[in-house]
Amino acid sequence: MTNEERITMGDLTSMSLTELQSLQKKVAKAIEKQENRDRKKALAALEATARDLGYSLSELTGGKKAPGSKGAPKYANPENPEQTWTGKGRRPAWVNEALQSGKSLEEMAI
Incomplete structure (x- = not known):
């Protein structure tokens, strides 16, 4: 100064x-x-x-990040590609449903 x-x-x-x-x-x-x-x-x-x-x-911190710093999606819903998941935090319902129907996470990987 x-x-x-x-x-x-x-x-x-x-x-x-x-x-x-x-x-x-x-x-x-x-x-x-x-x-x-x-x-x-x-x-x-x-x-x-x-x-x-x-x-x-x-x-x-429960998966909360600083504003504006979202993780990149790693998985997409095969039936609706607009639904994505970063692979962190709790699994979305569509991931659980796909896994229960016999799909693997690798099949949903982007």
């Missing part, structure tokens, strides 16, 4: 409303970036701890 970016309380009282609003936006953006960095660091630490214990983080 440069000396120009460091602001004291005295500096704040001498600033115009426009300058204060601009500063407020910069501070809000800096807070958001820091929160994202902290969140990523915490997630990485949790994933490392889970891995050290022989688990994936999704296994320990």
Whole structure:
């Protein structure tokens, strides 16, 4: 941080409303970036701890992942290819039904 970016309380009282609003936006953006960095660091630490214990983080959290990070499907319903499953978590009903009818997971692999 440069000396120009460091602001004291005295500096704040001498600033115009426009300058204060601009500063407020910069501070809000800096807070958001820091929160994202902290969140990523915490997630990485949790994933490392889970891995050290022989688990994936999704296994320990009930299969829930971070928003936007879905696993790639590995299996598709032979009768309805739009129904897919990643192979993780509880098996969907269509997988159980196909297995009971004699199909194997290999036959449903994408």
